Structures are given as C-alpha cells and as structure tokens.
Amino acid sequence: MTSADELMTRAGRCLANTYARFPVVLERGEGCRVWDVEGKEYLDFVAGIAVCALGHCHPAVVRAIQDQAAKLLHVSNLYYIEPQIRLAGLLCEHSFADRVFFCNSGAEANEAAIKLARKHAKEHGGAERIEIITMEGGFHGRTIAALTATAQAKYQKGFEPLLPGFRYVPFDDLRAVEAAVGAHTAAILVEPIQGEGGIRVPSEGYLHGLRKLCDTTGALLIFDEVQTGVGRTGRLFAYEHWGVEPDIMVLAKALGGGLPIGAMLATEAVAASFTPGTHAATFGGNPLVTAAAWATLTTILEENLARRAAPMGGKLMDALRSVQQAHPGVKAIRGLGLLVGMELDREVRPVLARCLDRGLLLSGAGEKVIRFAPPLIVDEHEVKRAVDILDTVLGEGTA
Numbered sequence: 001m002t003s004a005d006e007l008m009t010r011a012g013r014c015l016a017n018t019y020a021r022f023p024v025v026l027e028r029g030e031g032c033r034v035w036d037v038e039g040k041e042y043l044d045f046v047a048g049i050a051v052c053a054l055g056h057c058h059p060a061v062v063r064a065i066q067d068q069a070a071k072l073l074h075v076s077n078l079y080y081i082e083p084q085i086r087l088a089g090l091l092c093e094h095s096f097a098d099r100v101f102f103c104n105s106g107a108e109a110n111e112a113a114i115k116l117a118r119k120h121a122k123e124h125g126g127a128e129r130i131e132i133i134t135m136e137g138g139f140h141g142r143t144i145a146a147l148t149a150t151a152q153a154k155y156q157k158g159f160e161p162l163l164p165g166f167r168y169v170p171f172d173d174l175r176a177v178e179a180a181v182g183a184h185t186a187a188i189l190v191e192p193i194q195g196e197g198g199i200r201v202p203s204e205g206y207l208h209g210l211r212k213l214c215d216t217t218g219a220l221l222i223f224d225e226v227q228t229g230v231g232r233t234g235r236l237f238a239y240e241h242w243g244v245e246p247d248i249m250v251l252a253k254a255l256g257g258g259l260p261i262g263a264m265l266a267t268e269a270v271a272a273s274f275t276p277g278t279h280a281a282t283f284g285g286n287p288l289v290t291a292a293a294w295a296t297l298t299t300i301l302e303e304n305l306a307r308r309a310a311p312m313g314g315k316l317m318d319a320l321r322s323v324q325q326a327h328p329g330v331k332a333i334r335g336l337g338l339l340v341g342m343e344l345d346r347e348v349r350p351v352l353a354r355c356l357d358r359g360l361l362l363s364g365a366g367e368k369v370i371r372f373a374p375p376l377i378v379d380e381h382e383v384k385r386a387v388d389i390l391d392t393v394l395g396e397g398t399a
C-alpha cells in the first residue's frame with residue numbers, strides 16, 4: 001500500500017496547485033463517515049461541500065450507478081435517453097419549472113442561466129437589456145462568466161478583463177437593487193442564502209422585493225440554488241421558505257448523489273429562448289449521472305429528508321449556541337436547515353485543522369466562518385459528537 005506521505009508528495013509534483021488541501025488522503029466512506037488510507041475514521045460534516053446529501057455510498061445510489069453502468073454509460077444528446085427524461089420530469093413536478101437543461105457543474109449551470117437570460121432579454125426587451133445584477137459576497141463558480149457574476153475581488157483578481165454587462169450591489173439591500181435595476185436589466189442573479197459568502201440568510205422581505213422589482217421592470221429572477229437546493233435547508237428548494245418563485249434556477253452539488261451534474265431549470269416562457277443549436281453540453285445529463293441523480297432525488301423525496309433537515313439543523317444550531325456561550329471568540333451562529341455557519345473573531349483554518357486531527361471534517365465559508373453541511377441523513381449522536389469535538393478544539397485555545 002502506498003503511504004499517505006508518499007501520495008501527498010506525488011500530488012505535490014503532478015497536480016495543479018489550485019487547492020489548499022488538508023494533509024489527509026481519503027479512501028472510502030459510508031453514511032456520514034469516511035476513512036483515510038491509514039484506516040483513521042472521520043465524521044464528515046463537509047459532505048463534499050454540500051454534495052453527499054445521502055451520505056457516502058448510499059445503497060440506492062450505488063445500485064443505480066451499477067445497474068446503469070452495466071447497461072449504457074453515455075450517448076450523445078443527439079438522442080433521447082430515459083433516465084434524463086425521468087429526472088427532468090421529477091424536477092419539474094417538484095419545482096416551479098417547466099423545462100430543464102442538464103450540464104456538469106454549478107458554474108456551467110450558471111453559464112446556461114446567464115446565456116438564457118441574455119437571449120431572452122434580447123428577444124423580449126431589445127438590444128439595450130443586457131445587464132445582470134449580482135450580489136456582493138455571492139459565489140457562482142469559476143468559469144469566466146460565473147466568476148464575473150461572483151462579486152468578490154479575491155476570486156476575480158488576476159483574471160481580468162472580466163465579462164461586460166454585470167453590476168454588483170450589496171446583498172440583502174433592496175434599496176441598492178432598486179437603484180440599479182431598470183429597462184437595461186436582463187436579470188437579477190442571487191443565492192437565496194449566500195453559501196461561500198459566509199452562510200448569510202437574507203431578511204424576510206428581501207426575495208419578495210426582488211421578485212417585485214423583476215415583475216415591474218421585466219427583468220428575470222435567477223436563483224442560484226447550487227448549495228441550498230435539493231433538501232439542504234429544510235425544503236426541497238430554499239425559495240420555498242419564502243414562497244418566492246424564480247424564472248430560472250440553477251442546481252448542482254447534491255443533485256447527483258456524488259456524481260457530477262448541473263441543471264438549469266426554467267419556466268416555459270423563458271426556456272423558449274433556447275432552441276436547437278443555441279446551447280449544449282456533450283456530457284450534459286448523460287445516462288449514468290441522471291440515473292444516479294434520479295435515485296438520489298427519489299430517495300430524498302420518499303424519505304422526506306428535506307423536511308427532516310429542519311429539526312436536525314435546529315438541534316445543530318441549538319448545540320452550537322451552547323458552544324458560543326462558552327467561547328467568546330464565537331461571534332454568530334446562522335443558517336437554515338443543515339446549512340449552518342459559525343462566525344469566529346479570527347480565521348477558521350487552524351480550527352478546521354485541529355478538528356481534522358480529532359476526526360471531524362469541517363470546511364470554511366469565507367475566512368472567518370465554519371460551515372456545517374453534513375449529509376441530510378445525519379443523526380443526533382453524530383451532531384452531538386461533531387459539536388463536542390469542536391467545543392474541545394475551541395477550548396484548547398491554541399486553535
């Protein structure tokens with residue numbers, strides 16, 4: 001067996017240096033636990049960053065992948081395939097949407113949304129309607145359009161020139177959007193809850209206000225639910241909390257149960273601007289990923305895991321609030337369902353590293369926020385264990 005040290009040394013020589021990885025080599029997983037190549041067990045509250053909603057190697061997902069792999073792995077979108085049609089139908093049945101375009105990631109789903117919004121605006125609002133408004137602190141992905149939509153200098157620095165046609169306003173500030181929106185606005189693109197920006201939940205009337213502004217100006221409302229979607233916040237889609245429906249929604253992460261898939265969902269009227277030849281993805285919605293996604297979504301729906309995430313997230317937040325009382329360095333606890341953030345008065349990276357040493361995987365959301373995004377199947381004991389480990393680490397004071 002190759003040792004972890006040897007593997008990490010080799011990685012240092014041949015992998016692009018784009019990730020600040022923790023010094024651990026993971027090998028297998030089951031439920032909410034993963035093991036490294038040396039056999040050490042970890043409780044996984046990262047879940048591939050809100051990807052593994054059903055935990056690791058859920059039997060329904062594994063079976064769907066095995067069955068589909070033995071039947072048909074890939075054909076071109078020049079032809080119809082049943083798993084893709086089934087999945088699109090299920091997504092439409094359980095959302096505001098009438099039509100789905102499949103791709104491979106969150107960034108790509110945002111690309112599709114931006115292209116559709118621009119095309120729709122040209123066809124319905126004229127040549128002047130070109131601007132897309134996005135929110136400061138938002139995150140939409142790393143391709144050049146998604147990066148331009150991501151109004152955070154730290155991600156954009158060095159990659160200029162960015163795309164024209166974007167305008168940034170502060171998050172959760174309706175007045176600022178009101179001042180920016182007009183006949184030139186093609187769309188407003190927003191995460192219902194900012195994920196990478198530090199788990200920020202907007203005020204009560206914010207999304208309603210955005211909907212109203214779009215309705216009065218003719219702009220489209222796009223929700224990026226790549227991180228919040230597919231059950232994470234206690235509803236299948238976060239927009240359900242506020243009863244505000246978008247014109248376009250983008251999904252990825254949890255949808256594939258661990259396989260890479262992105263999706264852009266839209267109403268009939270908006271989707272009509274995509275016609276044959278206007279957009280495509282070779283691998284988009286291929287048989288394997290859509291079979292896995294269908295098994296994932298069906299399991300989440302049948303086992304009511306979205307609804308379950310609300311009380312379980314409540315327990316997690318209660319426990320974290322107790323930790324907050326004991327540690328003055330904890331500034332805030334916020335979130336919805338099983339997407340929870342703990343803001344510290346300092347950088348979280350050393351805390352995450354100490355948690356890793358003690359067998360708990362956690363990730364940051366920005367420099368000063370610890371993100372909790374465990375699988376939706378997490379149980380009370382696992383929540384308690386994770387919070388106990390964090391409590392201990394914070395108590396050590398050296399983190």
Ligand SMILES: Cc1ncc(COP(=O)(O)O)c(C=O)c1O
Nearest residue numbers: 105106107139140141195226227
């Ligand atoms: C809200 C949101 N949108 C888009 C993305 C980009 O997704 P991907 O990494 O699959 O391109 C992310 C990734 O974290 C995200 O959180």
